């Protein structure tokens with residue numbers, strides 16, 4: 092028995108150390124990496140202020156086209172049209188943002204922009220359990236059809252839940268920027 096545990100411990104030690112170091116660093120706080128899309132590591136510059144590739148810290152559709160755009164004044168915006176899709180296979184633009192150490196209310200706040208197209212758009216956003224992919228809070232795409240600042244709330248996120256945030260464009264070319272996520276312990 093002891094031997095089996097030792098072998099298991101050896102197998103797990105690499106990823107366990109990385110995970111526990113990360114957990115220690117974050118102390119149960121949820122953090123969005125590259126929340127303003129200003130980290131251009133791994134992106135490839137394209138004409139007209141566009142960058143191809145997935146922004147550092149984020150997952151989504153890897154279409155090598157117009158994924159991140161700069162307005163030329165030091166601001167970068169993520170284009171959900173190219174990095175998410177609802178069909179044929181639903182793929183959100185996502186990031187795992189950490190684990191809640193106690194049961195919490197989690198709020199996702201973000202800016203929605205439409206700098207590339209005057210036509211209408213529909214954008215959806217959700218807070219997920221990162222392991223099961225079950226949405227814990229969600230704004231359906233019909234709720235977000237105009238630029239502005241929006242919030243999505245997950246009222247009860249149990250202690251120990253790994254939290255993931257996700258966005259998708261149902262129609263049009265909405266952009267997002269300044270993504271924040273906050274966990275408040277339940278009373």
Ligand SMILES: [Ca+2]
Nearest residue numbers: 127166167268
């Ligand atoms: Ca930005």
